[in-house]
Amino acid sequence: MPNTESTNDLAYYAELGFRVFPNHYRTDAGCSCKDARSCEKPGKHPAIKGYQNLASSEFKNLTLSRNLFGGKFRNHDIGGLTGFGFFVVDSDKGELEGLPETWKSKSANRGFHYFFKAPSGISIRNIKDLIPGVDIKGQRGYVVLPSEINNREWINSPHEAELADAPTWILEKIQHHQTTQEQVYSEISGGFDFTSATILEEGTRNETLFKYGCYLRACADRLATFRIWRFSERSNRLLIAH
Ligand SMILES: [Zn+2]
Numbered sequence: 001m002p003n004t005e006s007t008n009d010l011a012y013y014a015e016l017g018f019r020v021f022p023n024h025y026r027t028d029a030g031c032s033c034k035d036a037r038s039c040e041k042p043g044k045h046p047a048i049k050g051y052q053n054l055a056s057s058e059f060k061n062l063t064l065s066r067n068l069f070g071g072k073f074r075n076h077d078i079g080g081l082t083g084f085g086f087f088v089v090d091s092d093k094g095e096l097e098g099l100p101e102t103w104k105s106k107s108a109n110r111g112f113h114y115f116f117k118a119p120s121g122i123s124i125r126n127i128k129d130l131i132p133g134v135d136i137k138g139q140r141g142y143v144v145l146p147s148e149i150n151n152r153e154w155i156n157s158p159h160e161a162e163l164a165d166a167p168t169w170i171l172e173k174i175q176h177h178q179t180t181q182e183q184v185y186s187e188i189s190g191g192f193d194f195t196s197a198t199i200l201e202e203g204t205r206n207e208t209l210f211k212y213g214c215y216l217r218a219c220a221d222r223l224a225t226f227r228i229w230r231f232s233e234r235s236n237r238l239l240i241a242h
Pocket of ligand 1: 024031032033034035036039040041042043044045
């Protein structure tokens with residue numbers, strides 16, 4: 001267990017191996033980002049680009065790197081990547097029944113985060129509304145961690161509870177959702193492989209682009225992993241833009 005007294009600062013999270021990054025925070029005007037009052041997710045989004053790759057669990061790196069908390073992000077809030085060792089069940093509708101005791105945090109407006117060990121053999125993705133009002137934060141996802149400047153607090157900190165295995169009913173729901181989504185993607189895309197550059201058959205450009213549009217819409221919860229495509233008139237190809 002960590003030696004630090006605090007259970008909500010960079011030293012604590014680094015010692016526990018959380019991969020953290022600067023997150024925006026709530027202000028009187030709404031959000032610390034440039035959109036301030038008009039921000040749609042005040043205090044709930046990363047302050048840096050490429051946070052998935054920059055997030056770190058090295059205290060020195062966190063406090064010295066100007067991309068992290070070493071420069072203008074010094075006083076920012078703390079976001080933590082999910083999908084590395086744990087995933088999070090994120091409930092906006094208060095406490096969830098049927099969950100074992102595990103790391104748990106709570107916001108002032110009854111938003112609960114339940115942390116569970118990432119199971120072996122299943123890759124857990126981000127899922128919106130697994131149950132209405134309950135999201136899953138998995139690979140390439142993140143949550144706001146309790147800190148001195150947000151309204152979130154540990155109910156069971158990693159100091160006080162063991163990180164539990166997720167109950168079977170949650171894992172089954174996640175697996176069911178992910179399998180169904182895979183089928184939907186496959187049907188909507190007409191079995192088309194959109195993961196590499198594609199040469200279009202004569203006369204199929206519009207149809208393929210339409211399918212791709214539908215595919216993108218269906219995969220909205222995977223936006224973080226999308227590649228950007230463009231269509232080349234000259235070569236009649238869909239190209240991946242790097
Ligand atoms: Zn914002």
